[in-house]
Amino acid sequence: MxxxxxxxxxxxxxxxxxxxxxxxxxxxxxxxxxxxxxxxxxxxxxxxxxxxxxxxxxxxxxxxPGLELKYRSLVVITILAIGGHKAELAAHTRGALRNGLTEDNIREAMLHVTGYGGFPKGLEAFRVCEEAIEAYRAEVAAEKGEGSSTA
Incomplete structure (x- = not known):
């Protein structure tokens, strides 16, 4: 060639x-x-x-192959939280919810981050995840509201 x-x-x-x-x-x-x-x-x-x-x-x-998307999300949000990558953690928290993780799953993962990564990283991760979860909830609610409105 x-x-x-x-x-x-x-x-x-x-x-x-x-x-x-x-x-x-x-x-x-x-x-x-x-x-x-x-x-x-x-x-x-x-x-x-x-x-x-x-x-x-x-x-x-x-x-x-080998891991469902929700488990990949779980791995990624944990790595991002430990690394202190706030913007990416917020985006991937949304993705984790889209992929089937629950808020409880995310909370438990962030508790592990707190225990194994340290309190400052864990507390920051909780703040980032909570904001992302609230934004995702609002987005889903708005989409449902758009879909149920009549003209």
Whole structure:
């Protein structure tokens, strides 16, 4: 194969992985959230990072067999909480609820973060998760209200 053919094959493979990753990302986080993220992080500087994350994390990790999405969410929110990654923790808390974790599941995970990661990290994680849960509840309620209104 020529260098040009190799490059074309690579670009095609990356596009396929990106498209599959984007599908998974939307499944976990929801179209509205993903659309907002893409709209606010569309600079040429950050575009390669978004593409890489979509290919490697959303397709490469989230699409693997072996764990249901809710368990992947449980692992991710715990890691993010321990790492103090507030924005990502909020987004993935929403995703965890979308994937079938309950508020009780999330609360118990954050108690483990508190016990094993320390009180300051745990308390901050509780604050972030609680805000994300409240926002998710409001979003779900608004969607239900839109769907039940009559014209």
């Amino acid at each position: 020529s260098d040009a053919a190799d490059q074309q094959a690579r670009e095609a493979a990356e596009k396929t992985l990106f498209d599959l990753g984007m599908k998974q990302r939307r499944t976990v986080l929801g179209d509205k959230y993903v659309d907002n993220q893409l709209a606010t992080r569309k600079s040429e500087f950050s575009r390669p990072a978004q593409e890489y994350i979509t290919r490697s994390a959303w397709e490469g990790l989230w699409s693997r």
